[in-house]
Amino acid sequence: MATTAGVSEDLLAKYEPVIGLEVHVQLLTASKIFCSCSTRFGDPPNSNVCPVCLGLPGALPVLNRKAVEFAALAAMALQCRINEVSIFARKNYFYPDLPKGYQISQYDKPLAEFGFIEIDTNNDGGKKKIGITRLHVEEDAGKSLHEGFADAAAKTAIDLNRTGVPLAEIVSEPDMRSPEEAYEYLTRLKEIILYTGVSDCNMEEGSLRCDANISVRPRGQKEFGTKTEIKNVNSFRFIKQALEYEIERHIGVLEGGGQITQETRLYNAHEGKTYGMRSKEQAHDYRYFPEPDLLPLVVDEKWQAAIRASLPELPEARRQRMMQEYGITAGDAHTLTLTREMADQFESAARTAKNPKRVANLVQGELLGRLKAQGLELEQSPISMAGVRASADLVESGAISGKMLKDLYDLCFERKQDFPAVYEAEGRPEQSHDTSALEKLADELIAANPKQVEQYRAGKKTMIGFFVGQVMKASKGQANPQLVNEVLTKKLEG
Ligand code: ADP
Ligand code: ZN
Ligand code: MG
Numbered sequence: 001m002a003t004t005a006g007v008s009e010d011l012l013a014k015y016e017p018v019i020g021l022e023v024h025v026q027l028l029t030a031s032k033i034f035c036s037c038s039t040r041f042g043d044p045p046n047s048n049v050c051p052v053c054l055g056l057p058g059a060l061p062v063l064n065r066k067a068v069e070f071a072a073l074a075a076m077a078l079q080c081r082i083n084e085v086s087i088f089a090r091k092n093y094f095y096p097d098l099p100k101g102y103q104i105s106q107y108d109k110p111l112a113e114f115g116f117i118e119i120d121t122n123n124d125g126g127k128k129k130i131g132i133t134r135l136h137v138e139e140d141a142g143k144s145l146h147e148g149f150a151d152a153a154a155k156t157a158i159d160l161n162r163t164g165v166p167l168a169e170i171v172s173e174p175d176m177r178s179p180e181e182a183y184e185y186l187t188r189l190k191e192i193i194l195y196t197g198v199s200d201c202n203m204e205e206g207s208l209r210c211d212a213n214i215s216v217r218p219r220g221q222k223e224f225g226t227k228t229e230i231k232n233v234n235s236f237r238f239i240k241q242a243l244e245y246e247i248e249r250h251i252g253v254l255e256g257g258g259q260i261t262q263e264t265r266l267y268n269a270h271e272g273k274t275y276g277m278r279s280k281e282q283a284h285d286y287r288y289f290p291e292p293d294l295l296p297l298v299v300d301e302k303w304q305a306a307i308r309a310s311l312p313e314l315p316e317a318r319r320q321r322m323m324q325e326y327g328i329t330a331g332d333a334h335t336l337t338l339t340r341e342m343a344d345q346f347e348s349a350a351r352t353a354k355n356p357k358r359v360a361n362l363v364q365g366e367l368l369g370r371l372k373a374q375g376l377e378l379e380q381s382p383i384s385m386a387g388v389r390a391s392a393d394l395v396e397s398g399a400i401s402g403k404m405l406k407d408l409y410d411l412c413f414e415r416k417q418d419f420p421a422v423y424e425a426e427g428r429p430e431q432s433h434d435t436s437a438l439e440k441l442a443d444e445l446i447a448a449n450p451k452q453v454e455q456y457r458a459g460k461k462t463m464i465g466f467f468v469g470q471v472m473k474a475s476k477g478q479a480n481p482q483l484v485n486e487v488l489t490k491k492l493e494g
Pocket of ligand 2: 037048051053
C-alpha cells in the first residue's frame with residue numbers, strides 16, 4: 001500500500017503537498033431543514049417525505065430555526081465570524097436522487113467565514129492553525145441504492161428520506177501540508193463538533209463526509225499546483241491513505257514530464273488506489289442563483305448572543321484547565337477529554353473527590369490498562385467515574401491499600417460490576433492498621449531471615465523491599481505498606 005514513506009525522501013524534499021478539505025456534517029435536528037419530515041436514520045425507504053422535500057411544484061420551503069442555530073454554534077466553535085445576513089442559493093444539477101433538480105445551499109454569502117482549527121504538527125509540541133474559509137448551511141440529497149432490494153442487479157432504487165436533511169459544509173483553506181496534518185485536522189474537527197453536540201459525526205451513517213483536495217508543487221514555488229479532489233472516503237484512515245496515494249501519483253506524473261488533470265477521483269480502499277471519476281471540464285456549471293422562495297437569513301446580534309451562550313467549553317481549553325485544576329498531565333487530560341460525556345463524568349467525580357489527582361491517576365494507572373487488555377472503550381468500563389472516585393477516597397483515607405484496590409478492580413472486571421457493588425459484596429474490606437500484629441510478623445521474619453538482616457545492617461538498605469514484600473504477602477495485601485515500612489525500619493535499625 002502507498003504511504004508517504006513510500007514516496008522517496010528525495011521526491012518529498014523536492015515537492016510539497018498542499019491539502020484542503022471540505023467536510024459535510026449532518027445537523028442533529030429532529031426534522032428536516034425546509035419541512036417538518038423526520039430526519040430519523042434507518043426508517044423504511046421513502047417514509048419520511050412530503051411535497052416540499054419531494055420537490056413537488058408549488059411546495060414552499062420554511063426554514064428550520066434549529067438547523068440555523070446548530071450551524072451557527074458549530075461555526076462559533078470553529079472560531080468563525082457569523083455573517084448577520086446570509087443568502088440561500090440554488091445549486092442546479094441533475095441527479096436521480098435530487099428531485100427538485102437543484103439543491104438549496106449557500107454560495108457567495110455563507111452563514112460564517114474566517115475560522116480556524118489549531119492542530120498538533122508532526123514536530124514535537126508544535127501547533128499550527130488551519131484556516132476555515134467558510135461554513136454554510138445546505139440541504140442533503142437523497143440516496144441511490146444499488147443493493148439490498150429485488151432486481152438490484154438491473155436497477156437503481158432511490159430513497160428520499162435523506163433529502164432535505166440539514167447539513168453544515170465546512171471548507172478549509174489549502175493550509176495542510178501532509179496527510180498526517182489532514183488526519184489531525186479531521187480528528188480535531190470531529191472532536192469540536194461532537195463537543196458542541198450539533199452532530200453525531202457518524203461516518204458509517206454518513207453524518208460526516210469528507211472530500212479531500214490535493215495538489216503538489218515544487219518546494220519554494222508560490223503558486224499551487226493543479227488539484228484533484230477525492231470524494232466519498234468513509235474513514236479518516238482511508239482519507240490519509242488516499243492522500244498518500246495521490247501525492248505519490250501526482251509526483252510520479254510530474255516527474256515523468258506529464259501534467260495533472262484537474263478531476264474528481266474515487267478511492268478504492270481494497271486496492272489502496274484512486275480512480276478518475278469525472279474531469280473538471282465535464283463538471284457541471286451549477287448556475288447558482290439566489291433562492292427566490294426564501295428570505296435572506298438574518299442572524300442578528302441578539303440571536304448570535306443567545307446561541308453563543310450555549311457554546312460549551314471546547315476540548316483544548318478544557319484540557320488546559322483540567323491540567324491546572326486537577327494537577328494532571330497532558331496525557332491524562334487528553335484521555336479524559338476524548339468525549340465530552342467522559343470529561344463531564346470525570347470532572348463531577350474529581351470535584352467531589354478527596355483528592356482529584358488520585359482520581360486521574362487511578363483512571364490512567366488502573367482503569368485504562370484493564371480496559372485496553374479487554375479491548376473496551378472508556379464508555380464501556382464496568383467501573384464508572386463515580387466508582388473510581390469512591391475507590392480513590394478509600395485509598396486516600398487509608399481504608400484500603402493500593403494492592404487491595406487493584407484486587408477489587410480485578411473483581412469488578414471479572415464480574416462486570418461497578419466498584420461500590422464489589423466493595424460491598426466483599427464485605428467492605430479494610431487494610432490492617434494493627435501495629436501489634438505487624439510487629440509480630442516483622443519479628444518472625446527477622447528471626448527467619450538472618451542473612452537478609454545481616455545484609456541490611458551491612459548497608460544494603462534496599463533489602464527493606466524484601467521484608468516489606470514478605471509482610472504484605474503474609475497479610476494478603478491487607479497491611480498498610482507505609483506502616484509496614486515504618487515498623488520494619490524501626491526493627492531492622494534497632
Ligand atoms: P473548487 O472551485 O474546485 O470547488 P475551491 O477553491 O472552492 O475549489 O476549493 C475547494 C477546496 O479545495 C478547499 O478546501 C480548498 O482549500 C481546496 N483547494 C483549493 N485549491 C487547492 C489546491 N491547489 N491544492 C489543494 N487544495 C486546494
Ligand atoms: Zn418533507
Ligand atoms: Mg468550491
